[in-house]
Amino acid sequence: MEFYIDTADLAQIKEAMSWGILEGVTTNPSIVAREKRGFEELIREIARETPGKVWCEVIGTDADTMVEEARMFRNWADRVVVKLPMGAEGVKAASRLSKEGIETNMTLVYSVGQAVLAAKAGVRYVSPYLGRVDDVAWSGATLIGGIVETFARLGLPTKVIAASVRGPQQVLDMLNLGVHAVTTSYSVWAAMMKHPMTDIGLEGFLRDWKEAGL
Numbered sequence: 722m723e724f725y726i727d728t729a730d731l732a733q734i735k736e737a738m739s740w741g742i743l744e745g746v747t748t749n750p751s752i753v754a755r756e757k758r759g760f761e762e763l764i765r766e767i768a769r770e771t772p773g774k775v776w777c778e779v780i781g782t783d784a785d786t787m788v789e790e791a792r793m794f795r796n797w798a799d800r801v802v803v804k805l806p807m808g809a810e811g812v813k814a815a816s817r818l819s820k821e822g823i824e825t826n827m828t829l830v831y832s833v834g835q836a837v838l839a840a841k842a843g844v845r846y847v848s849p850y851l852g853r854v855d856d857v858a859w860s861g862a863t864l865i866g867g868i869v870e871t872f873a874r875l876g877l878p879t880k881v882i883a884a885s886v887r888g889p890q891q892v893l894d895m896l897n898l899g900v901h902a903v904t905t906s907y908s909v910w911a912a913m914m915k916h917p918m919t920d921i922g923l924e925g926f927l928r929d930w931k932e933a934g935l
């Protein structure tokens with residue numbers, strides 16, 4: 722069970738990593754763009770704040786460029802997981818990078834077939850997008866459950882990381898489906914930690930303690 726925070730916001734990363742329960746930080750080009758800072762500088766800083774893995778996505782659209790970017794990311798952070806977009810060029814790059822021993826993730830996976838091809842190319846992780854599938858009126862959980870079952874049936878070592886997870890209940894739904902990893906925002910992890918009854922209970926304990934004057 723691996724947990725990641727899906728952000729490039731350093732304040733959120735610092736706080737979330739201090740919980741000691743997250744394996745690292747996942748990013749994508751939209752998340753990085755939101756920070757309005759140099760890509761390299763930002764990734765290096767995230768790596769300093771993160772004892773675990775830092776996930777970094779290529780921008781190139783052909784396999785040669787993707788492979789070059791992957792090698793460059795490895796210089797920025799040695800614990801990098803290189804995110805490649807699903808498609809022929811992404812598969813080509815994944816096959817080459819897995820032979821070099823560079824850990825990769827196939828992202829933007831929307832079918833079991835895509836996931837199987839990515840696994841065959843040697844990626845360490847595939848990212849199906851739960852919320853974005855639900856957004857277009859199909860079931861992200863059905864897709865992800867199908868990938869998990871197919872990988873298990875075929876004995877594939879590739880891990881499934883549920884992406885586009887938008888609430889605490891969805892995190893649990895994904896874990897119950899048997900995914901190996903989940904990435905989601907700071908606010909989802911923070912919400913999962915909270916319960917109003919916990920707050921009410923703690924308030925009562927502290928009040929009783931104070932009133933007793935111990």
Ligand SMILES: O=C[C@H](O)COP(=O)(O)O
Binds near residue numbers: 749852853
């Ligand atoms: O990179 C993958 C993200 O988990 C996508 O999440 P989102 O659909 O909430 O933008």
